[in-house]
Structures are given as C-alpha cells and as structure tokens.
Amino acid sequence: MESRSKRWTKSLIIVWTGVIVLFFFVPIAGVIISSFGKSRYFRFPVRSWSTKWYDQTLNANLTENLHITSFYVAGCVALIAVVLGFFGALAFARYDWKGRIFYQRLIMLPIFFPQAVLGLALLLWFTYVGVLPSWEAAVFAHLVWIIPIVTLVISIQVYGFDVSQEEAAFDLGANRLQVFREVTLPALAPGLFSGALFAFLLSWGNFPLSTYTSGADSTVTEWLYTKMSSGYTPMIPTIGALSVYGSIAILFIGYLLLIARRRRNEKRA
Amino acid sequence: MTTTSGVSRPPELRQPNVLRHFGQWLRNPGFISASPTLIFFLIGFVGPLIIVLGFSFVPERTFGFHGDWTVENYVHIISESYWISFAWSFGLAAATVVCCLLIAYPVSYGLARIFGRWAAPVMLVLVIPLFVSENVRLFGWYLVLLKGGGILAGSTKFLFGLDTGTLLYSPGTILMGMVYVYLPYTLFPTTLGLSLVPRDQMDAASDLGANRWQIFREVELPIAMPGILIGSLLTFVLAIGAISEAKLLGGANIVVIAHSILHEFTYAQNWPLGSAISMFAIVITGILVILVMRRLDLDRLLGRK
Amino acid sequence: MAEGTPILRIEHVTKQFGKLAAVNDVSLDIVDGEFFTIVGPSGSGKTTLLRMLAGLDKPTTGDVLLRGNRVNDVPANKRPTCMVFQSLALFNHRTVGQNIEFSLKMRGVSRSERRERCKELMKVVRLPEDYYAKGVTKCSGGERQRVALARALASDPDIMFFDEPLSAIDYQLRKHLEVELKDLHRETGKTFIYITHSLEEAMVMSDRIGIMQAGNLIQIGTPDEIYTQPLNKFVSEFMGEVNTLPVVIGADGKFDCAELSAQFIGPAQSNRATSGYLVIRPESMRFLNEPSQADNHVSGSLFNEYAMGSRVQYHVRAGNQMLVVEKLREQAFQGNLNDDVLIGWDVKDSVLVND
Numbered sequence: 001m002e003s004r005s006k007r008w009t010k011s012l013i014i015v016w017t018g019v020i021v022l023f024f025f026v027p028i029a030g031v032i033i034s035s036f037g038k039s040r041y042f043r044f045p046v047r048s049w050s051t052k053w054y055d056q057t058l059n060a061n062l063t064e065n066l067h068i069t070s071f072y073v074a075g076c077v078a079l080i081a082v083v084l085g086f087f088g089a090l091a092f093a094r095y096d097w098k099g100r101i102f103y104q105r106l107i108m109l110p111i112f113f114p115q116a117v118l119g120l121a122l123l124l125w126f127t128y129v130g131v132l133p134s135w136e137a138a139v140f141a142h143l144v145w146i147i148p149i150v151t152l153v154i155s156i157q158v159y160g161f162d163v164s165q166e167e168a169a170f171d172l173g174a175n176r177l178q179v180f181r182e183v184t185l186p187a188l189a190p191g192l193f194s195g196a197l198f199a200f201l202l203s204w205g206n207f208p209l210s211t212y213t214s215g216a217d218s219t220v221t222e223w224l225y226t227k228m229s230s231g232y233t234p235m236i237p238t239i240g241a242l243s244v245y246g247s248i249a250i251l252f253i254g255y256l257l258l259i260a261r262r263r264r265n266e267k268r269a
Numbered sequence: 270m271t272t273t274s275g276v277s278r279p280p281e282l283r284q285p286n287v288l289r290h291f292g293q294w295l296r297n298p299g300f301i302s303a304s305p306t307l308i309f310f311l312i313g314f315v316g317p318l319i320i321v322l323g324f325s326f327v328p329e330r331t332f333g334f335h336g337d338w339t340v341e342n343y344v345h346i347i348s349e350s351y352w353i354s355f356a357w358s359f360g361l362a363a364a365t366v367v368c369c370l371l372i373a374y375p376v377s378y379g380l381a382r383i384f385g386r387w388a389a390p391v392m393l394v395l396v397i398p399l400f401v402s403e404n405v406r407l408f409g410w411y412l413v414l415l416k417g418g419g420i421l422a423g424s425t426k427f428l429f430g431l432d433t434g435t436l437l438y439s440p441g442t443i444l445m446g447m448v449y450v451y452l453p454y455t456l457f458p459t460t461l462g463l464s465l466v467p468r469d470q471m472d473a474a475s476d477l478g479a480n481r482w483q484i485f486r487e488v489e490l491p492i493a494m495p496g497i498l499i500g501s502l503l504t505f506v507l508a509i510g511a512i513s514e515a516k517l518l519g520g521a522n523i524v525v526i527a528h529s530i531l532h533e534f535t536y537a538q539n540w541p542l543g544s545a546i547s548m549f550a551i552v553i554t555g556i557l558v559i560l561v562m563r564r565l566d567l568d569r570l571l572g573r574k
Numbered sequence: 575m576a577e578g579t580p581i582l583r584i585e586h587v588t589k590q591f592g593k594l595a596a597v598n599d600v601s602l603d604i605v606d607g608e609f610f611t612i613v614g615p616s617g618s619g620k621t622t623l624l625r626m627l628a629g630l631d632k633p634t635t636g637d638v639l640l641r642g643n644r645v646n647d648v649p650a651n652k653r654p655t656c657m658v659f660q661s662l663a664l665f666n667h668r669t670v671g672q673n674i675e676f677s678l679k680m681r682g683v684s685r686s687e688r689r690e691r692c693k694e695l696m697k698v699v700r701l702p703e704d705y706y707a708k709g710v711t712k713c714s715g716g717e718r719q720r721v722a723l724a725r726a727l728a729s730d731p732d733i734m735f736f737d738e739p740l741s742a743i744d745y746q747l748r749k750h751l752e753v754e755l756k757d758l759h760r761e762t763g764k765t766f767i768y769i770t771h772s773l774e775e776a777m778v779m780s781d782r783i784g785i786m787q788a789g790n791l792i793q794i795g796t797p798d799e800i801y802t803q804p805l806n807k808f809v810s811e812f813m814g815e816v817n818t819l820p821v822v823i824g825a826d827g828k829f830d831c832a833e834l835s836a837q838f839i840g841p842a843q844s845n846r847a848t849s850g851y852l853v854i855r856p857e858s859m860r861f862l863n864e865p866s867q868a869d870n871h872v873s874g875s876l877f878n879e880y881a882m883g884s885r886v887q888y889h890v891r892a893g894n895q896m897l898v899v900e901k902l903r904e905q906a907f908q909g910n911l912n913d914d915v916l917i918g919w920d921v922k923d924s925v926l927v928n929d
Contacts, residue, residue, distance in 0.1 A: 013379040017391065020376055023449065024398045027409025034412050088306035090298075093571070097299025105562045107306055110314050112502055112558040114510025116527040117547045120534060121317035124544070127332075128320050144313035147306060156571050167630055168663035171650040172677035173729060182676070186667045205402035208510060208527075221402040228408055229516055237412070240405040247400045255393065 028244055035241035057238040062223075066239070067246075069135050070204055070219040076139045077146055077203040078196045084143075085150030085195055086188070092151055093158040111148045118145065119212035126213065133215025141213040142203045149202065150195040157191025190258065197254040201247060318551070324544035332540060342545035351529060351546060357515075358526035358550075361440075362508035365447045366501050369455035372448065373500070377456060381463035392460075399453045407446055407517045414442065414518070438522055446514040451507055455500040461570065462496015463489070495570050502561045506554050526550055581606040581765050582627065582733060587636035589622050596622040598789035599636070604733075604767060609759050611776040612769045613812070614786030620769045621660075621737055623786070627767065628735050629653045640732075651680075656726040657735040660742075662718055664710045670696075670721050671706040677729040695724040698758070716747050723755075727762070736768040740775065752778050773813050777801070785809055806927045810853045815887075817859065817897050819852045821926075829926075834893045838870045839921050850928045856887065856900035858923035861907050861915060868918030872897065876913045890917055 038050035057063050091097070092104055110118065122141045123133070131137055161184075169183045170176075207221040214222065220243050227236050294300060326338045329345075346352070376395075380388045398406060466489050474484045490497075512527040524532075526546065533543030580603035589597040597619040604610050614620045625631040627638060629650035637644050645653060656677070665673050674695055675688040683691075689706075696703060699720040705713070710721055719739060726734055736755075740748045756779045759766050770776055776783045777797045785793045785800070793805040804810035807818055821829040821840065829840040829852060840852055865871040874892030886906045888899045899917055901907060909915060 010383055013375050013383055017376045017379050017384075020372065020452075021391075021394055024395065024452075027406045027413055027449070028398065028401060030409040030412040031405060084305045084309060087302040087304075091300070091303030091306070093568075095297070095299035095302060097297050097303075098294060099303075100299060103303050103307070104567050105565075107303075107310060108562070108567075109558065110310070112506045112554070112562075113314075114506055114527065114550055114554060116510040116512050116530065117321075117550055118314075118317070118510075120530060120543070120547060121321045122313070123534070124320045124324060124540070125317035140313060143309065147309060151306060152571065159568075159571055162661050162663060162666075164659045164661050164663035165665055167650070168657070168659055168725075169665070169676065169680075171628060171630065171655075171657050172725065173651045173680040174676075175651060175680075178680055182680075183665055187665070189667075201400035205400055207402060207404050208512065221404050224402070224404045224408065225513065228404065228411070236408065240408055243405055244401050247402075248397060251393075251397060251400055 031237055031240045031244060035237040037237075053234050053238045057235050057242070060235070063235075063239060063242075066218060066220045066223050067242075069214075069217050070221075073135050073138050073142065073210070073214075073219060074200045074203040076136075077142045078199040080139070081143055081146045081150040081199040082154075082192055082196045084147050085154050085199075086192060088147065088151035089154035089158045089188075089191070093155040094161070094163065107148050107151060109148075110144050111152075113145075115145065115206075115208035116212075119209045122209070123212040133213050135214055135217035135219075138210050138214035138217070138219070141209040142206055145206075145209060146199050146202055150199050153195045153198055154188065154191040157188050157194075161187055190261070193254070193258065197251070201250060204243075204247065204250075321544045321547050321551070324541050325548045327541045329541055330539050342541050345542055346545055346549060351526075354524050354526045354529045354546075355549065357523055358509055358511075359553075361444060361447060361511070361515075361525065362505050364444055365451055365508045366455070366505050368444065368448045369452050369504050370459070370497070370501060373452060373456040373459050377460040377463050380460045381466075382468075395453065395456065403450045404513055404517075406450065407513055410446055410449065411517055438519055440519070440523060443515050443519040443523060446518045447508055447511055450511070450514060451504045454503045454507060458496045458500035458503065459493070460496070462493035462500075465496065465570070466492045495565050498561050498564065499570075502558060505557065509550055509554055580604060581641060582767075583637075583639040583642075584623075584627070585637045585639065587623070587626060587633045587638065589619070589626060589631065590634040595789050597626070597633075600789075600791045602784060602791060602794065604765060607763055607765055608781040609756070609766045609768065609779055610782050610784065611780040612767070612784045612786055612791075613771065613773050613776045614769075615771055615812075617788075618786040619789040620786050624657075624735055624737055624767065624769050627733075628655055628657045630657075654729075654731050655733040655735060656729060656731040657737060658722050658726050658739045660737045660739060662722040662739060664718060664722060664725075666709075666711050668710065669706070670701070670708050670710055670713065673710055673721055674724045674728055676725060681729070691728065692724075695727055698727070698761070699724045700754070715743055716751065719743070719751055723758070731764070733765045733767060736766065738770050741770070741772075748775070755779060773800075785812070802925070804853065804925065804927055807851045807853075807929055810851075810925070810927055815856055815898050817854045817856065818927075819854075819895070820849075821852050822849045823847060833895055834872055836872060840926055841921055841924055843926065847926065847928060850926045853925045853927055854919045854923060856898040857885075858919050859897065859899040859917055860919065861888075861899065861901075861909075862918045863916070865916065865918070869921045870924075871916055871918035873914065873916050876909055876911055876915050878911065879907075890915060892917075 035053060036049050036051065038048040038052065088107060091100065092107070119141060122137075122144065126133065126137055165183050165187065166179050169179045174182060205221060207225060210219050210222050211225065218226075220239060224236060224240060224243075227233055323334060325342055326340065327334060328337060328339050329341065380392060384391055470488055470492070471484055474488045479487060510527050511525060512531065515523050515525045515528060526549075530543050530546050530550075533539045533546065537543075582604040584600055584602040584604075587597060587600050588595055600623060612620045612623065622631065626633050629645070629648055629652075632646060638646055640653070640655075650657075665676065668676075671689070671692050674692045675683075678688045678691060692706065693703065696705065701717065701720050701724065705717070710718060713721060722739065740751055743751065752775060755766075755768075759779070768776070768779065773783075773785075777800075780797060782794065782796055783800050784791050785805075787808055793800065793809055795803070800809065801813065804813065810816050811818065819831050819838075820833060821831050821838065823840070823843070824830055829838040831838060831852070838852065860868060862868055862871055872890075872892045874890040874897065877889040877891045877896065879889075880887045881903075882900075884903055886901050886903055888901070888907060890897045890899060897917060899907075907915075
C-alpha cells in the first residue's frame, strides 16, 4: 500500500522529468531541423534536406565576424570574472570579517536585477562618462552581471576548503606566496574552472546586456534578434544551430576535462 | 576558542580613535579580497543606477543634466497608459513564477531524492538549454508554433489531416515562452533547497505519525524555503525584464515594460521618461529583493554548514 | 622524568579576544624530550595556547622562549616546530608522498633526496611503501593520521605539537594510535606537546600533564600525581567517574556530610580547610558486611549494576546521592536490585579537595 503509492509517485516524477527534458529540447530540435531544410522558408514536414545554408553561412564574412565578436567578449568576461570572482569568493566564504554578511547580500544584487534595465542604465552611464558602445563596453556590462554569479560558484568550492590546510602549509615552512601557489590555488582549481565555464557560456548567450552596450560590434545573439524581429533570412536557423553546437561542444569539453581530472586523481588510488 | 574567563586583566590602553579602528578594518584580509568586486560593483552598478535616477528627474527629451529638475516624467507614467505595460509585466512575471514552481517542484524532488546517481547526468541535460541563447530557443518555439508550416501544425496535418491555426501571438504563448526560458532559474535553487532537507528528519516526522502532506508542510517546505525563495525571486526579477518572449512570440499585441523602456530609449528618444519607467521597475523589484534577502542565510545555503 | 634544560619556556602568556582572556597568565617550562600533554574541556583555551606556541597566533602579553630566545614575533614558517592539526589539514589535492615531502620542497631540497627521506619516514610511521603515489583522500582514517605525522616529522622539528588529532577516531583505533605515538616519541626523542580533552588519553602517553580550566593552567604534574592528588573537584571529576561528597569540617576534626546526614573520618589536613569535597574512587569503595570492616561506612540501596568487561560497576542510592562502587568481575557482588547494602572506604583512599 505505502510502498505501492510511493512507487507510483516515483514513476510519475520520472515521467514528468522526461516531459520537461523534452519541453526543453523541442525548440532546439526545431532550430536544428529547420537549418537542414532546403527551401528558403521553413515548412514542416521538411520535404528535401540540404546543407546548402551551412555552406553559405560558413562562407559568409558575417558569420565569422559575429562569432569572433561573441568569442572575444565571452573570453574576456571569463578571464576577468574568474580573477575578480576568486577574490570575491575569499571575502564571501573564506575570511571572517566584519561586514561579510552585508557584502554577501550587496554583491548579489546585480543578479536579482532586470537585465534590460541594467543594460540601459549602463548605456546611460557610458554616455555620461564618455565611453562609446563597443564590444569592450559589452564586456564590462556582462561582468556586472556575471562576476556575482562566478563569485557564488567559486564560493561553493571555498566553503568546502579546510582553512587549516593553509595554516599547515605555513607551519611547514611555506611563505605566503608558496601557501597560495601550492595549496590555496590548486585546492580551489575545480571551482575556478566551473566559474570560467559559467562565465563564458552566460556571456556567449547574453542578449539584454549586449544589445544596449555593444554598439556596432554585433554578437551572434544580437544579430539573431534583429533578424528575427525584422528581415528574415534563411541563415537564421543555421547560425542559431551553429551557436547551439558551439555551446554544447564547450559544455561537453568542460565536462570531459572535469571528469579527466577526477580520473587522474582516482588513478592515484 | 572561547572561554568563560575567570579573572581578566585590566583592559589594555583603549584606543578611542575611531579612525584607527577603521584603518585596521580596512586592512583585514576579508575587506582586501572584497575590494576588487566592491569597486567593480560601485562603478558598474551603483553609478549607473544613480544616473538613471538622475535622468528620471530631468525634463522630457533632454540628454544631459542642465540644472532643472522635474517630476513630470513620473506624472506621465500614471496619466498615460504605461500602467498597462506594468500590469502585463507584473501579471506575466507572477504567473511565470507560479507555473515554474508547480512544474519545477516534482523535478527538483526527483533530482534531490529519487534519481540518485542519475541526478548528475539529468542535471547536465537540463543545464544545456540554459547555455543556448534564449533568442535561439525562442526562435525554435517560433518555428514549432508557426502558422501552417510550423512543426506542431505540420505534424497534426501530416498525421491526422487536421488544419490547426497558430498558437502564436497570444498571452498564453508568451507565458509558455517565459516559463520555458526561466524554468531553470526556479529549478536549480529549488533543487539546492530540497537537497538541504535531511532524509532522517523526514523519516523521523513520518515515524512520529505525520502523513505525506504534513511532512511536506512541517518539515520539507520550511527547510527548503530559502532555495525556493531564491528561485522564485530570480525568476520574477528576470521575468520583469523579459523582452524577447513578448516580441518574438507575442508580436505587437502585448507591450511589456521592458519593451516600453527600449522604445523610449530608441524610437521615441525620450531618455527621461524611459528612466522614470525604469525607476519604477527598479524600486518594486528592489523592495522584493531586500525583503527576501533579509530572510536568507547564504552560509548555510551554499556551504551547508 | 629527569630535569633538563627547558626547551620551551612560557612566561605569563595571556591571549585576549576582546574582553575575554582565552589564555590567562600561563607560565610553564617544557623539558627537552618530554611528552607534555595539556588537558582541558573545550573552551578552556588549550588550542589557543598551542597556536601561540606554534607561532600561528601572537600572545597579547607575555613571552614565549625557545631555547632561551624570545620567539613571539617569529612566524610559524620560521620556527623549528611542527604541528599536527585537529582536522589533520592534509592537502587533499596531493598524494601521500607530496604531502610528506611538502616542507622539504619548501626548503628547496632536491627531488631525489626528498623521495629518499619520504620513504624513510613512511617506514617510521608504518605506511606501506606503495602508498607513495596514492591520493590522500583514498586513505583510511588511521593512514591519514600517519601521513600527517610523517609530514610534520619531515623537517626534523625540535618540537612537535598535536592539536587533538585523535579526537575524531573510533575507540579501538585511537587506543592503538596512542600506543604508537608514545613509541614514536621514544624512538625520535623529540619534545612532544599534545593537547586533548581526554585525561584518560593523556594518562597513557604523557610524562607530565597540565590541566587547563577557563584559560588558566591550574595543575601541572606527572600522571600519577594528578591521579592521586587532584587539585580540586574539577580535576578529580575530569578524570572520570568518582564519588565526591560535599563535607564541612567541624572543630572536632570530623567531616560532616549533610547530604548523607553522616560523619566521616577524613585525611589529615595541613591547610586547615573548613569545607570541601571528599573524593573517593569507585574502585576504593567496597561492600561491607558490618560497619567495622572499613574506616567509613554509608548505608543505601542497590540501584543498578553495569557490566563493563573486566569490571562491574554498581550504583548505590544513599540519601539523594548516587555512589559508585567498582569491582573486578571475579569479585562481583552477589545481591539483588533494591537490596539494602552497606558500603564503605578507608581514610587512605580518600582525598579532600576544594571547589
């Protein structure tokens, strides 16, 4: 009776999760299917398949430019966010200092903030201080939102770090720099890595902040939005699909690297 | 290490100098590590907000500060029909939060309790869409729901010979799009919250005679609450700022607040009015954020201490 | 322990946290090569004291002298001392070998020399040789203890500090490691300063014991001295289950115990105390057939009995006190619960302590 109703609940939850996973992937599948259609406008069921839009898209200068801009932005964001987020996480979770609780709440505010409003506020601010919209400005805008997230991600690793390891290293004769290089940094490395991965992917997919701040340097997502709301071209599904492949590839490579690291550690057993 | 000391020595020479104490505080490692992010926070967040606040008080269609201040922008918001946009945005955001919670809770429960070693791969699969630009995903929905040749309409026609109309351009579809985009933001914090509920406490409650509903209300919900709150807040705030969903799936029928703001800043070239509308959104979400934040213990939630 | 030159001298050391004196005016000499244990309940300031000795904290006032040199301002990484931490603080991202070699690497010792020394140390702490490349997270609790020990020994420190490293270990393994640690102390001849909250653990290993209470070092002595002459009620109760009877000493020299409404003969008093606690160990209590069989006697009823392996313990209710009697299993008392019993002890087995 009890176990039977429990089994029912369990199956229901599994089915429900399956439905949600499907729900998540239906539109992504839609984009990928349509990118292989031959006709200029998408019709389903697709009658003839072709990769001609891929050929065309991959040969276009535009594609290259869009991706290079997106890549520059995401790369810079990841790098800067990890460095600042690392120190932020130490203040967040490692040191016991007066003002820490206040700092924790303060630093989170940009996450809990409508991004469109944030983008616009940054645009006004840039205008006011005389910074022209460009991909560098977009990096700054992304950082405002992404640094708090990276700080949180790294903090989770810092919480699990036994501080007495640093003291032990110090007691064993290491100086401050050696303690940092030999103990703190390697112990927190997985957190820094996932922080960088998060930063890169969130920046790569961001639209509301880029649209206000990047000016003439269009990123992939901005271009898609502009073309979708006005002036359809058959390259939309293709570029969309390419960006899906890119995200999944980066996520997958990151996941594999993490697993490889864990394997290497396990090999020492 | 603390102790209840017996005889303590007479206190050291007291430093009445407040500045000296402040100086010492500035030099502690916590503050030093916090300072890069704090400086960035000031330049990248506080500064822009002050500018928006300032702009909301200058006369219409000016692009700088020239010394004359006015509240007419705020009067405009109320006298003109912007409140409709507000109503749409807040209504849609609230509905999104409710739908996301109802949809996410069973999945979170499964991730935290049932899937076991399958939880990590399932989580990974659910994370992937989060890293695909929301515009691409919404475009996908557009393709699915497209009139005549969309995947949904095409399938029903192909399989059953039925001609269905399109679901695009209705409030329900916008809501569906928003739920779709923001579900992960509810899902993951809720899972985090639920995984904080110790299994033995639930077993103990059950052993003490509580039924499933009582366990949920008395044990599970209160302990998981911080995670649920964070998820709901994040979803609500992001949904207030939503712009693509209404534009791509709703066409021109429904103008949400983010779109009004964008409109004032681009086509209408009325920055002060746009700033005033933004301030409205900022204040309302700000109050919500502060109310929720005050109840959270981040150390416990993230560090599991 | 023979008196030698003090390797470590602590002079009036106080550590103030705000208004709270975590360590309050402690003075102590540690003899070269001894195993000294500081015992106290949690919050007594023992860890704070140890951290100051190791150089991880600075005293608010007072001095720490190492072989006669003041080392207050010498940080931990420049002191010839090493600490084994409560959490062990092993570097989880490193192998056993890398952990043990850490201090040598910091000193710029060559790779081959490090490895040789590491193998030596692993032999000393009885770690199998093939553990060299094993990750420390894969080691068992006891093995991790040995890695931490070898790591602290690697730089050949003059003094080894131990911050309750055995507290999280299960009973049987702890007993085993206590013995190993004492053997290691004998083999290396180094000075060991150990802190623990278990007087029992301290008794097994130490040459001398210091007892801390609320920031004060209240008694120092050999295990035997502490056992037979506890300074006060706190120390005597810290040693485990003892009978403590509150007494008032009358003008006639008799000890009045109001709680049992009885008079006892107590040990001779040199300091003419007027009140205190009479301490009698459970194993000194006996069951009597008649009052004359012991110097003092109390009647009560047998409340319960507890088998404890080689011994049996009895709780006897007398007045509103519960008295504890312990016997060897072979000499177990033959009686039923709730029986009226007579118990007693001799004067030589009792100690008078103050509060």
